[in-house]
Amino acid sequence: MDGRIASPGRRRIQPDAPAAIELRNIDKHFGSVHANRLVSLQIKQGTIHGIIGENGAGKSTLMSILYGFYRADAGEILINGSAVTIRSPAEAIALGIGMVHQHFMLVENFTVLENIVLGAEGGPILNRGLAEARTAVDTLKRDYGLDVPAGALISGLPVGLQQRVEILKALYRQAEILILDEPTGVLTPKEADHLFAVLRKLRDEGKTIILITHKLREVMAVTDSVSVMRKGELVKTLDTRSTTPAELAALMVGRSVNLSATKSHRKPGRCVLELREVSFTDAAGVERLKNVSFALHEGEILGVAGVAGNGQSELLEILSGMLRPTAGHIFLHGQSCLDLTARSLRRRGVAHVPEDRQHMGLVMSFEACENIILGYHDSSKYGAYGLLNRHAVIDDAKKKMHAYDVRPHLPLLRASLFSGGNQQKLVLAREIDQHPDVLIVGQPTRGVDIGAIEFIHQRLIELRDRGKAILLVSVELDEIRALSDRILTMCNGLVVGECTPAAAESAISLMMAGISPDKAA
Amino acid sequence: MNRRADLPWWADYLLIPLLNLAAAFVLSAILLIAIGEDPLAAARIIVEGAFGQAEGLGYTLFYATNFIFTGLAFALAFHAGLFNIGAEGQAYVAGLGVALVCLYLDFLPRPLIFILAAIAAGAFGAAWAFVPGYLQAKRGSHVVITTIMFNFIASALIVYLLVNRLSPPGSMQPETRTFSPRARLPFLHDVLAALGPSISQSPLNVSFFWALICCVLFYILIWHTKLGYELRTLGANPMAAVYGAMSPPRLVMIAMMLSGCLAGFMALNEIMGSQHRMILDYTSGYGFVGIAVALMGRAHPIGIILAAVLFGALYQGGAELAFESPNITRDMIVLLQGLVIMMAGGLEHLFRPNIERLFAMRRPSIAGAR
Numbered sequence: 105m106d107g108r109i110a111s112p113g114r115r116r117i118q119p120d121a122p123a124a125i126e127l128r129n130i131d132k133h134f135g136s137v138h139a140n141r142l143v144s145l146q147i148k149q150g151t152i153h154g155i156i157g158e159n160g161a162g163k164s165t166l167m168s169i170l171y172g173f174y175r176a177d178a179g180e181i182l183i184n185g186s187a188v189t190i191r192s193p194a195e196a197i198a199l200g201i202g203m204v205h206q207h208f209m210l211v212e213n214f215t216v217l218e219n220i221v222l223g224a225e226g227g228p229i230l231n232r233g234l235a236e237a238r239t240a241v242d243t244l245k246r247d248y249g250l251d252v253p254a255g256a257l258i259s260g261l262p263v264g265l266q267q268r269v270e271i272l273k274a275l276y277r278q279a280e281i282l283i284l285d286e287p288t289g290v291l292t293p294k295e296a297d298h299l300f301a302v303l304r305k306l307r308d309e310g311k312t313i314i315l316i317t318h319k320l321r322e323v324m325a326v327t328d329s330v331s332v333m334r335k336g337e338l339v340k341t342l343d344t345r346s347t348t349p350a351e352l353a354a355l356m357v358g359r360s361v362n363l364s365a366t367k368s369h370r371k372p373g374r375c376v377l378e379l380r381e382v383s384f385t386d387a388a389g390v391e392r393l394k395n396v397s398f399a400l401h402e403g404e405i406l407g408v409a410g411v412a413g414n415g416q417s418e419l420l421e422i423l424s425g426m427l428r429p430t431a432g433h434i435f436l437h438g439q440s441c442l443d444l445t446a447r448s449l450r451r452r453g454v455a456h457v458p459e460d461r462q463h464m465g466l467v468m469s470f471e472a473c474e475n476i477i478l479g480y481h482d483s484s485k486y487g488a489y490g491l492l493n494r495h496a497v498i499d500d501a502k503k504k505m506h507a508y509d510v511r512p513h514l515p516l517l518r519a520s521l522f523s524g525g526n527q528q529k530l531v532l533a534r535e536i537d538q539h540p541d542v543l544i545v546g547q548p549t550r551g552v553d554i555g556a557i558e559f560i561h562q563r564l565i566e567l568r569d570r571g572k573a574i575l576l577v578s579v580e581l582d583e584i585r586a587l588s589d590r591i592l593t594m595c596n597g598l599v600v601g602e603c604t605p606a607a608a609e610s611a612i613s614l615m616m617a618g619i620s621p622d623k624a625a
Numbered sequence: 626m627n628r629r630a631d632l633p634w635w636a637d638y639l640l641i642p643l644l645n646l647a648a649a650f651v652l653s654a655i656l657l658i659a660i661g662e663d664p665l666a667a668a669r670i671i672v673e674g675a676f677g678q679a680e681g682l683g684y685t686l687f688y689a690t691n692f693i694f695t696g697l698a699f700a701l702a703f704h705a706g707l708f709n710i711g712a713e714g715q716a717y718v719a720g721l722g723v724a725l726v727c728l729y730l731d732f733l734p735r736p737l738i739f740i741l742a743a744i745a746a747g748a749f750g751a752a753w754a755f756v757p758g759y760l761q762a763k764r765g766s767h768v769v770i771t772t773i774m775f776n777f778i779a780s781a782l783i784v785y786l787l788v789n790r791l792s793p794p795g796s797m798q799p800e801t802r803t804f805s806p807r808a809r810l811p812f813l814h815d816v817l818a819a820l821g822p823s824i825s826q827s828p829l830n831v832s833f834f835w836a837l838i839c840c841v842l843f844y845i846l847i848w849h850t851k852l853g854y855e856l857r858t859l860g861a862n863p864m865a866a867v868y869g870a871m872s873p874p875r876l877v878m879i880a881m882m883l884s885g886c887l888a889g890f891m892a893l894n895e896i897m898g899s900q901h902r903m904i905l906d907y908t909s910g911y912g913f914v915g916i917a918v919a920l921m922g923r924a925h926p927i928g929i930i931l932a933a934v935l936f937g938a939l940y941q942g943g944a945e946l947a948f949e950s951p952n953i954t955r956d957m958i959v960l961l962q963g964l965v966i967m968m969a970g971g972l973e974h975l976f977r978p979n980i981e982r983l984f985a986m987r988r989p990s991i992a993g994a995r
Contacts, residue, residue: 426867447870458868467862478858479869481851490850 122185124149124281124312125170130179132165139165140176141336147329149184149280152303152313154323154344157333157356158412158579163316166333167283171203172196183281202274206286208266212259216252217241220273237276244275248305264295271302282306283314288322300326318356318413320349320617332356349617350610353411357581357616367565372589373402375438376573377423377454377542382432384418384597392418393429394597400542400573405564407588407605408577410616415597416577417459420546423575424456425449436542450479455535459546459577465531466519473501473515476534508533509559525556532560536567543567546577561587581612632984638928642921642969644976646935649968653961662952674945675938681945683813683827689930689937690829690894693836695915696933697843698750698888700924702768704847705880706860711757711772712888713912714779715750719889720896721783722749724791724801724903727808727896738808742897743835743890750889751882753779758881762874768881776912787905800904810898830898832890839887840926846883856880888912917970932969939965 123146132140140162147153155163168174170181172190181188183199190196193203210219217234220241225233238254245251250268258266267287274282284303288296303313303326315327323330324344331341332355339355377400384393393415400406408416421427423434425446434441436452444452458464466475477486477497486500487493501515508529510522519527528548535543548564549557564587568574578584584591585605593600593615600615632641654664675685695712702709709715722745730741757771787799796802810830817824847853859866859876866873895907918936922928943958968975 424868425870445870445872446867450870456868463862464864464868467858467865469861470858474854477854478865481854481869487851490852491845492849492851492854494849 121149123147123182124184125314126180126182126185127166127170128180128182130166130169130176130181132162132169132174132176134165138336140169143179143333143336143338145331145338145341147312147314149312150307150310151328152307152315152326154315154317154327154330155333156316156318156320156323156330156352158318161333161356162336163333164285165336167203167285167314167316170196171201171283197277197279200278200280201283202277202279202281203283204267204270204274204285204287208263208270210258210266210269213257215255215257216261216269216272217254219258219269220276222273224277240276241272244272247309248275248302250275250302262295264291264298267291267295267299268302279311281312281314283316285316286318287315288317288319296322318411320352320411323352324349349619350613353616354609354613356411357579357613367587368569370403370569370589372404373571375399375401376436377575378435378438380433380435382422382429382434384415384422384427385430386418392597393422395432396594396597396599397432398592398599398602400575402541402573403568403571404589405568405574405576405587407584407591408575408594409581409584409591409612410579410594412579414594416546416594418597419594420456420459420544420577423544424454424458446479447482450538453539453541455538455540455543457531457535457543457545457548459550461527461531466527468518468520470519471516472505472510472519472522472530473498475519475530476501476504476515478534480534480538504533504537505530507537508563525552528552528560529556532563536563541572543572543574544577545574547579548576549578549580549583557583581609585609585612632981636980636984638923638925641973641976641980642923642928642932644980645921645968645973646965648975649965652964652968656957656960656964657953660952660957662950667946667950667953670946670949671938671942673942674949675942678825680825680827681941683824683829684941684944685934685937686833687827687829687894687899687937688940689933690833690836691891691911692915692918692933692936693840693929694891694894695888695912696918696922696929697839697926698884698886698912699915699919700922700929701843701847701856701887702880702884703919703924704853704860705856705876706863707761707877707880707884708769709754709757709772709881709884709888710769710916711754711775711912712884712891712915713908713910714772714776715753715885715888716891716912717776717779717783717908718753719746719750719885720892720903720907721786722746722889723892723896724804727804728791728801731805731808735807739810742808743893746889746892747886748889750885750887750892752885754881754885754888755878758878761881762877780906783903784905787903791903801902803902804897808897809901810893812898828899830894832894832898835890835893837930839890840930843887844926852879888915914966917966920973921969936962936965 125147127143127145130140130143143166155166157163165174169176170190172192172195175191181190188199190199211222214222217237221233221237227233241254250272252265252268252272258269271282287299291299303315307313315322317323327344329341330344330347330352332339332352334356380397382393382396383391385391396419398406408419410416418427422429425444428442436454441449462468467478474497477500481492486496498515505513505515510526510529510533519530522530532548545564548560552560564574564576576584576587588605591603591605591607591612593603593612595616595618600618600620603611657664657667674681676682695716698712698715699709723742726738726742726745730738733741753775754772757768757775760766760771761768784799787801791801792799793802810832812826813829813831813833814824814826816831847857855866855871855876858869858871859873863873866876891908891911896903900907914936918929918932922932939962943962946953947955947958
């Protein structure tokens with residue numbers, strides 16, 4: 105793939121050797137959440153194996169089980185063909201498993217070398233251990249091209265180098281199996297390319313590498329085989345060479361229940377919300393949105409499809425006034441609304457159903473009635489002179505909970521005691537009942553039972569039929585296609601293309617993988 | 626606050642505080658037995674000393690007044706998710722404000738002096754809390770660190786002022802002159818004597834009623850105003866506060882100033898109501914004990930009043946105990962009080978996980994149940 109790093113001496117692996125890692129029917133529950141469902145997987149020695157899936161698909165849980173952070177409820181782990189029990193990371197390390205975490209586990213004010221020997225100092229006299237380590241680390245650095253200044257402090261190193269220290273740490277502990285959890289999340293593209301070169305070299309030396317990621321580009325660039333996880337299940341394991349990004353995207357997003365939302369044909373009206381060249385760079389310097397432009401009209405549902413984490417969350421927060429774009433313009437009813445706070449945006453009829461209702465849309469320790477006024481509490485109907493009229497709040501909550509069939513019908517019950525679907529109905533009742541002109545919705549049916557899904561979809565379509573504009577962000581492709589009048593697809597912060605809901609699923613999958621329709625044609 | 630989501634109210638508000646208290650008493654009893662004292666006899670002396678006669682009760686409520694103010698101060702910031710450890714310094718600086726009014730404006734009509742002194746107490750306390758609040762809101766410096774530091778700055782500032790500026794000419798005492806009788810809050814025994822019944826003397830003064838009024842105002846603010854709603858939202862879920870179109874920096878500053886204001890009112894009780902002059906270290910730890918009072922009182926005014934009376938009784942009854950039994954020294958009393966503070970404040974979560982597990986076993990599914 106990359107001529108520079110083609111290794112001359114790729115180690116021979118016996119064809120009949122047992123798999124380096126074999127997982128048999130791994131099952132894990134966290135309370136009511138089924139994080140891993142009977143996952144079985146074989147990974148051959150000397151290969152790079154990708155595990156992809158969306159956030160919450162169960163990838164990290166599976167790897168944490170392999171690394172001894174969690175214990176599976178059921179199932180077996182075999183390393184090089186023999187069954188093992190891994191009760192702690194220490195036991196995993198003893199079995200030759202190393203892990204590079206998404207958030208580095210390094211001591212910032214220690215040197216590189218001190219971090220590498222940390223926990224493996226080899227006796228109470230530190231200097232001797234450090235001297236031995238220095239030689240060993242020098243060899244490792246030379247062998248794998250992992251160049252890091254051994255005496256430098258971690259805090260002074262760029263993240264790319266910090267990651268190399270993590271890899272060296274694992275190799276110093278004689279890891280034969282290396283697990284990397286979302287390794288490129290913090291890296292620049294150039295740093296990522298270097299990482300891949302290192303990984304290939306490690307593989308050629310006979311190490312087995314597991315790469316957890318949700319980026320298709322990486323899977324295609326560096327892995328030999330790939331497993332797709334969705335909702336705790338291992339959906340499929342494929343040979344990387346014989347698959348395509350579009351196929352992987354389709355497998356990741358999956359098909360949910362057959363959604364049959366019926367909606368009348370409508371001609372969209374005037375443009376209410378327009379984005380021009382909106383970009384956003386986060387505090388870490390990563391560009392999350394790149395020149396996003398689109399228009400949202402009265403009486404239409406504009407769907408935004410894409411694999412989670414490709415800029416949709418930032419888009420939602422910018423449109424609701426919680427984040428400020430770093431560049432570009434946004435117009436509401438033809439007027440620039442960049443300087444408006446979240447409060448004044450709400451007053452001008454922009455309502456927001458956030459993606460994460462438990463951490464953003466609701467205060468879980470508050471009563472339902474207190475949640476029903478969140479964001480609208482300063483309205484005079486909930487009390488004058490800065491006072492909060494509890495009777496008015498409870499009456500309002502009763503009405504809304506009745507209209508949206510929130511069960512149990514108890515305005516004084518804490519939000520945390522409602523089911524996911526009823527929590528979502530609380531949020532929707534609050535936002536839709538303010539009669540907004542524009543509704544920004546993120547993942548309206550995530551974690552919601554089927555009955556509630558149908559109810560929520562009907563409410564969204566009703567709102568559209570009343571001539572209101574809805575921006576719908578969802579990772580459920582079927583939901584987007586069932587509800588939207590037009591579909592935008594995002595990948596890597598870019599709007600890759602626009603299509604109608606009638607477009608073929610394969611076309612949308614291609615766009616979700618970042619391949620624009622004109623390029624594909 | 627979120628962690629106690631799944632306990633019935635009575636377990637949270639009664640069972641756990643009483644368990645903590647019981648544990649403190651058991652530890653104290655062991656300690657007393659170890660030095661050869663009878664814990665039951667000691668307990669009797671404490672209870673009788675604190676509640677036995679009007680004088681003891683007066684002292685108990687006098688101390689409780691301080692604890693109500695500092696307890697409310699901590700609780701208010703706590704509702705907004707802030708740990709204001711600086712009530713000590715805020716009350717100390719507020720003492721300066723009260724003293725300035727009482728020293729230099731004592732020619733005004735008496736009601737006006739009282740009002741101005743209360744305003745000065747609140748404003749000086751609020752101003753002292755504003756700086757840490759501002760630093761947290763705008764610069765991200767944690768209030769736990771800055772309020773502690775501000776306690777020391779307050780201490781140094783007041784020492785300087787009392788030694789170099791405010792002590793009367795010719796005096797070697799680091800304190801102001803005694804206020805004129807017009808600028809003193811009436812003692813309760815004087816008020817009652819004017820109305821008829823006569824009780825024995827104690828420093829209990831009318832600021833006790835102001836403390837009770839503050840409890841009512843606190844309740845209204847936190848649970849029946851929009852500002853209180855915003856403060857609680859910030860404390861329970863800062864992300865929801867941003868989503869709900871609130872301004873966390875503004876709320877942090879408001880919460881800290883209100884908290885400092887409440888802490889400052891303590892100066893009315895001590896400086897204007899009892900000492901009648903500004904003295905060194907008059908706060909003597911009331912600000913810190915307020916943390917335990919607020920935690921034990923579950924940041925609710927009723928709970929804070931009960932906890933404040935309990936700590937007031939420990940202070941007063943403890944003093945009686947030290948006086949009555951030669952074996953139990955003043956330091957021993959501090960140790961006993963420390964045990965209660967430790968169990969009610971520092972180790973507030975000692976029994977909670979077990980209690981929660983117990984309730985989880987009893988009710989396997991609570992979804993939808995009321």
